[in-house]
Amino acid sequence: MLDVRVLNRVFDVIDQNWENNNLIEFCHCRLPLNPEQLEELWDSPQFKERYSEEQLSRKFKSILNPFFNGQEQKEIYCKVEVDNSEPENGRYSLFAITKEMLEADTAYYETEMPGNINRNYLSMLDLLYKPYLYELVFKCSMNELISLVTRDENNRGFDLYPGVWCKVTIEPAGDDNGGDIRNAPRRVEGTLWYSASRPEYETVLISEISKVDQSFANTYQQLELYQNDIDNCIDSNRVKHDYLDKLFCNVRRSRIKVMRVGQANAIIVSNVCRITGNASEKRVFAFDLGLPTPGNVIENDKVATGIIDDADDKLMENTYGRPEALIISHWHSDHFNGIYVLHRDMFFGTNRMIVIAPRYIVNDDNYELTNRLIKFLINKGSIIFVDDVFEYGDRSNKCYYRLMRVNERNENYNENCLMLRINKTLLAGDCEYYAWPAKLFEDNSGNNVKKVNNIIIPHHAAYYNTQGILNCITPIMSSTPKLAIACVGHNTYGDGNPLRDHPVQSVLVAYDHENFDVLCTNNTNIASANFAFEA
Numbered sequence: 239m240l241d242v243r244v245l246n247r248v249f250d251v252i253d254q255n256w257e258n259n260n261l262i263e264f265c266h267c268r269l270p271l272n273p274e275q276l277e278e279l280w281d282s283p284q285f286k287e288r289y290s291e292e293q294l295s296r297k298f299k300s301i302l303n304p305f306f307n308g309q310e311q312k313e314i315y316c317k318v319e320v321d322n323s324e325p326e327n328g329r330y331s332l333f334a335i336t337k338e339m340l341e342a343d344t345a346y347y348e349t350e351m352p353g354n355i356n357r358n359y360l361s362m363l364d365l366l367y368k369p370y371l372y373e374l375v376f377k378c379s380m381n382e383l384i385s386l387v388t389r390d391e392n393n394r395g396f397d398l399y400p401g402v403w404c405k406v407t408i409e410p411a412g413d414d415n416g417g418d419i420r421n422a423p424r425r426v427e428g429t430l431w432y433s434a435s436r437p438e439y440e441t442v443l444i445s446e447i448s449k450v451d452q453s454f455a456n457t458y459q460q461l462e463l464y465q466n467d468i469d470n471c472i473d474s475n476r477v478k479h480d481y482l483d484k485l486f487c488n489v490r491r492s493r494i495k496v497m498r499v500g501q502a503n504a505i506i507v508s509n510v511c512r513i514t515g516n517a518s519e520k521r522v523f524a525f526d527l528g529l530p531t532p533g534n535v536i537e538n539d540k541v542a543t544g545i546i547d548d549a550d551d552k553l554m555e556n557t558y559g560r561p562e563a564l565i566i567s568h569w570h571s572d573h574f575n576g577i578y579v580l581h582r583d584m585f586f587g588t589n590r591m592i593v594i595a596p597r598y599i600v601n602d603d604n605y606e607l608t609n610r611l612i613k614f615l616i617n618k619g620s621i622i623f624v625d626d627v628f629e630y631g632d633r634s635n636k637c638y639y640r641l642m643r644v645n646e647r648n649e650n651y652n653e654n655c656l657m658l659r660i661n662k663t664l665l666a667g668d669c670e671y672y673a674w675p676a677k678l679f680e681d682n683s684g685n686n687v688k689k690v691n692n693i694i695i696p697h698h699a700a701y702y703n704t705q706g707i708l709n710c711i712t713p714i715m716s717s718t719p720k721l722a723i724a725c726v727g728h729n730t731y732g733d734g735n736p737l738r739d740h741p742v743q744s745v746l747v748a749y750d751h752e753n754f755d756v757l758c759t760n761n762t763n764i765a766s767a768n769f770a771f772e773a
């Protein structure tokens with residue numbers, strides 16, 4: 239048993255740092271204990287009596303909260319990331335981080351380093367940490383952005399370009415803050431987005447951009463060192479046939495629910511057991527988990543707008559039950575950013591959610607956010623990568639699935655993806671039509687089954703390649719009834735033009751031409767946020 243005096247000293251350390259908002263001391267457990275004692279401490283009733291997990295977690299979050307908390311200005315660190323599809327029209331995303339977040343990340347990964355003697359000191363941080371999303375999205379030209387760079391007496395600023403970290407001064411954009419953007423040319427307005435669990439948004443003004451200080455640069459370099467082994471981990475984390483067999487093989491009937499999340503995909507699949515036919519023995523998984531956000535939901539879609547605020551509950555507490563696995567079709571955030579709003583218990587313990595994803599390709603599309611999410615999932619042992627074709631066919635029960643890794647064009651995530659066909663339903667992610675593999679439409683014996691009745695319409699493909707749709711869907715479609723679902727919303731590549739919102743008219747015409755009923759998620763006749771159908 240821990241000595242009472244030792245216990246009291248520990249409580250003092252925690253209480254003091256709690257008072258002082260000292261995250262590192264608070265979380266990194268610089269406590270007067272050896273690792274064995276520390277473990278004993280976490281398990282001790284005295285500790286649990288004094289600090290509930292909820293209390294600790296609330297404190298942790300309040301320290302990390304990036305918003306203003308009454309301040310008129312604050313400095314954060316940002317790295318410019320460009321949406322490559324329309325660089326001239328300028329919708330920029332800044333991956334953002336605060337000093338506290340950087341410290342928490344660094345402390346977390348430090349303890350994960352092999353051979354680190356502080357490994358056991360992870361306990362408290364492990365109890366509290368999960369990946370959070372912190373992003374600043376705004377619209378302006380690169381020149382406007384550069385005009386915010388502070389200059390020295392020789393009128394020289396530092397070079398600002400994508401991939402470079404900078405220090406950014408932000409202010410709340412409220413009315414009482416002189417927030418009229420037209421009268422303040424040296425300002426850019428954007429949306430700051432944060433999610434520790436529930437997503438939060440705040441409109442902010444960027445008023446100044448400058449070089450990062452050396453201490454930030456050093457700490458960040460340290461963090462990069464901890465994160466740079468993502469590629470190695472991926473090789474050792476291939477998906478096991480066993481697992482997919484369990485998830486899919488007992489399928490008798492699939493119910494599929496498409497969530498109303500703007501231009502994003504969040505699809506929940508419930509497989510009813512083939513053997514018993516008992517609905518209570520179902521396997522539930524998600525295929526993509528994208529969030530509705532102020533940027534991807536069209537303004538008159540009140541239902542989707544309403545989901546933005548409690549997306550964590552809406553995505554997880556659907557009527558099918560909590561998904562045991564998430565299949566990510568590809569590494570574009572509108573297909574996985576719902577992970578950031580999940581409750582912490584989805585990442586921990588034996589019931590944690592397994593993430594199944596295509597191998598992560600390191601290329602220009604890499605976002606900081608994706609890297610750190612993958613790193614976290616690897617650390618938690620929660621992610622497995624698919625490199626092959628997985629299939630299960632049971633013709634006597636008329637049941638068939640095929641999960642395929644498509645690897646068409648290295649530079650683009652849309653075609654570096656997973657596609658899933660369950661019976662006659664195709665979950666295609668954003669794979670452009672030209673890259674749809676013929677094998678996806680074959681059965682176990684290599685016969686082309688050419689039967690798809692239901693499809694969730696891919697986002698990007700829709701805009702770029704209408705003729706391609708006809709070329710692809712015509713040969714594989716079975717007879718009526720056929721259903722195509724479009725997850726309606728804004729996108730970054732459409733430059734705010736409503737005619738380029740998803741789905742574009744030409745796509746609707748193409749599907750109509752093939753006698754599809756097209757169901758749009760923003761259809762005002764549908765009161766529910768979900769669309770369910772049978773595969």
Ligand SMILES: [Zn+2]
Pocket residue numbers: 568570651652668697698
């Ligand atoms: Zn995509």
Ligand SMILES: [Zn+2]
Pocket residue numbers: 501502503570572573668697698
């Ligand atoms: Zn998409």
